Amino acid sequence: MNQTQRRRVTFFLPLLAACVADSRWPRIETQQWPAPMQDVPGAFESSSLQGVVLNEPGFEEVLVLRYGDPVQVRPAGETASYPLPFHDKEVQLKAGSLVLCSPGGKVEILWAGGTSIVFSGRTTGLVGSPSRGEPTFAFVELESAILDLRYGDQVRLLGGALISAEVGPLALERLNSNIMRIENQSKADARIMFREADVHLGPGEEIHLPLLSAGGDPWTGAFDDGSTSDAIPLNWEGDAHVFGEAGGVRVVPGGDNEFRGLGLRMQLDAGESFLLHGYTAAGRAAPAPEGWNEPGAPVKPDVDVVPEPELESEVWVPVDTAPSGGEQASAGGGA
Incomplete structure (x- = not known):
């Protein structure tokens, strides 16, 4: 074997070894820019939104625009x-679909009514169907x-809180694992429902919401008097009635109860109530019925109670031991 043949064998041996070892040397990627996307396993946990948005096609449709790679979608029903x-x-895509954006990506979701959501980085969400009672x-x-x-849009934030507004934009940013920042960059108020709180965020204002392990879903017991959208930040167990009074709302329990909210936890007995000041919706609430605070009828015991006989009281009559005036006179005449 001459020197030229030895050089050829020496050159082809590494290539042959690379093919046998399944190395990337002999592979050629035709797509140069942008680079092919890679799957992100575990980036979406469907159980976190179980019962909130169904994985079934809804009536609403959206247009998804990919601005930066990588972006993935999962159509409804798949x-x-x-x-x-x-x-x-x-x-x-139809309502019920998933849109997943990984680090370095950017995507926009457009609705027919003009609603738009643009997110980037590690952000994932589901397109809801308001016709099924789901958030947008x-x-x-x-x-x-x-x-x-x-108007009419409602977005479920990370953790479960709900935000709604008639215009935009509203900026969302996750500061760390426990804090999410919301900034109202529009010229109108935005409404945030977080647990028992009903927050109205004015133009230019921002708020930091905690990401709690118990979630930030609005409490189902946070009740409204039905006249306006201003909710009373209370959660309760048992029966309760709301009545309007001058300057506030009076809450009257109807039995066993426990009220939680505004940093308080309390139980009220029969005939007790409390007044919440500063709610404009209270003026249009139903007036309190007459006699709500009157004591109820006495409770009849299960076993007949025989009253004890009353003891006759002894009458004490004071006795005057001093001699009367006539006795004193006769005693003086005898002397």
Whole structure:
């Protein structure tokens, strides 16, 4: 074997070894820019939104636009997601679909009414169906997002809180594992329902919401008097009635009860009540019925109680031991 043949064998031996070892040397990627997307296992946990948004096609449709890679979508009714490549950057989806954005990606979701949600980074969410009683959109994971909402839209934030507004934009940002920042960049108020709190965020204002292990879903017992959208921040167990009074709302229990809210936890006995000041909706609430605070009828015992006989009281008559005036006179005459 001459020197030229030895050089050829020496050159091809590493290539042959690479093919046998399944190395990446002999492979050629035709897509140079952007790089192919990689799956992100475990980025979406469906159990966190179980019962909130169904994985079934709804009536509403959205348009998903991919601005930066990687972005994946899972159509409603499907069990697996697929990436949006650079040559097919938009897709129409029905309510119930999943949109997943990984670090470095950016995506926008458009609704027919003008609603828009743009998010980037590690952010995931589900398109809801308001016709089924679901929120317009529900976040599962959040890094950064911009909401441009319209009247009637309601978005479920990370942790379960609900936000609604008639205009946008509203900026969302997850500061750390326990805090989420919300900034109202619009010219109108935004409403946030977090547990028992009903917060109205004015233009230019921002709020930091804690991400609690117990969740931030609005309490189902946080009640409203039915006249306005201003909710009373209370949660209760048992029966309760709300009546309007001058300057506030009076809450009257109807039996066994426990009230929680505003940092308090209390139980009221029969005939007791409490007044909440500062609620404008109280003026249109039903007036309190007459006699609500009057004592009820005495409770009849289960066993007949025989009253004890009363003892006759002894009458004590004071006795005057001093001599009368006549006796004193006769005694003086005898002397």
